[in-house]
Amino acid sequence: MTTSELTLPQAPAKERRRRATGAGRQLHAGPVTYVVLTVFALVSLAPLVWTAIAASRTDRRLAETPPPLWFGGNLFKNMEAAWDQAGLGTAMLNSVLVAGTITVSTVLFSTLAGFAFAKLRFRFSGLLLLLTIGTMMIPPQLAVVPLYLWMSDLGWSNQLQTVILPSLVTAFGTFFMRQYLVQALPSELIEAARVDGASSLRIVWHVVFPAARPAMAVLGLLTFVFAWNDFLWPIIALTQQNPTVQVALNSLGTGYVPDQAVIMAGALLGTLPLLIAFLLFGKQIVGGIMQGAIKG
Numbered sequence: 001m002t003t004s005e006l007t008l009p010q011a012p013a014k015e016r017r018r019r020a021t022g023a024g025r026q027l028h029a030g031p032v033t034y035v036v037l038t039v040f041a042l043v044s045l046a047p048l049v050w051t052a053i054a055a056s057r058t059d060r061r062l063a064e065t066p067p068p069l070w071f072g073g074n075l076f077k078n079m080e081a082a083w084d085q086a087g088l089g090t091a092m093l094n095s096v097l098v099a100g101t102i103t104v105s106t107v108l109f110s111t112l113a114g115f116a117f118a119k120l121r122f123r124f125s126g127l128l129l130l131l132t133i134g135t136m137m138i139p140p141q142l143a144v145v146p147l148y149l150w151m152s153d154l155g156w157s158n159q160l161q162t163v164i165l166p167s168l169v170t171a172f173g174t175f176f177m178r179q180y181l182v183q184a185l186p187s188e189l190i191e192a193a194r195v196d197g198a199s200s201l202r203i204v205w206h207v208v209f210p211a212a213r214p215a216m217a218v219l220g221l222l223t224f225v226f227a228w229n230d231f232l233w234p235i236i237a238l239t240q241q242n243p244t245v246q247v248a249l250n251s252l253g254t255g256y257v258p259d260q261a262v263i264m265a266g267a268l269l270g271t272l273p274l275l276i277a278f279l280l281f282g283k284q285i286v287g288g289i290m291q292g293a294i295k296g
Helices: 011-020 032-053 075-086 090-120 125-137 140-153 161-165 169-184 187-195 202-230 234-236 244-253 260-295
Strands: none
Touching: 032 075, 032 161, 032 260, 075 244, 075 260, 090 125, 090 161, 090 169, 090 202, 090 244, 090 260, 125 187, 140 161, 140 234, 140 244, 161 234, 169 202, 202 244, 202 260, 234 244, 244 260
16 A cells, blocks of 8 residues: 555544634734733823822922822821821721621622522523613612611611621622623533532532632622722711721811821722732632633
8 A cells, every 4th residue: 555545534624723723822912012011000000109109298298389209208107197097997897897798798699699590490580680680770879868768777877787788799790690600600510410419509519609710709809899999888877986998088088178198198008908909819810710711
């Protein structure tokens, strides 16, 4: 048998298309990409850097023209003044408790509700999902008065549960997890678990949660940032005797001539926990996002 008579095995059609289009090759960023990313990074960091610069100066220096463009020597002095004037010690503890509780409950309940809407079949599921999405179109300002009256009837005025209870689960979180689980969680995997005799609770713990981990990390980060920075409802429900960080920082702007340097120092102190949280858990969050993208 000659060489010309040998028939080599043909590569699968999918593999041939991948080779033809160059799919699977590692992409390399060019100089323009790095320039654009650098510009965007500098623009994003500019407000934080200016806050730090203003916090390290005196109020008189900030009023001069041109404004300062580099750090001064009063950063820790202004931070100490902001900490004492606003009572940020209690406020920080309250914000950690409020934001942490809201984050855990929102991620848990939104994942369960999203799984139910995505993979379970029950009566009026489409209508309930439509109503859930419809609540996102209602301005939150409309709920302030009835919500305040409700909390007053419960006797929870100026208590942290007044801020926590209305945010235990969100329509956005439910819709977000539902959209993710529709694609990321195969129905065959759930059916296989049921055939193996797994209960509903075990399916949720061993199948749904691992599949939803990337989306849960993103939702947790967004929820924590939103809960930490929330101002409208806490300023109505709480007082300066039992504040969150944003309510406490509001007291720094009072007075005939507010000290802008101290206000900036307080704003910087209020932002530091978010930066620390992202530095500690940012790698896990980004890794979870990339893992979900690769699986998808």
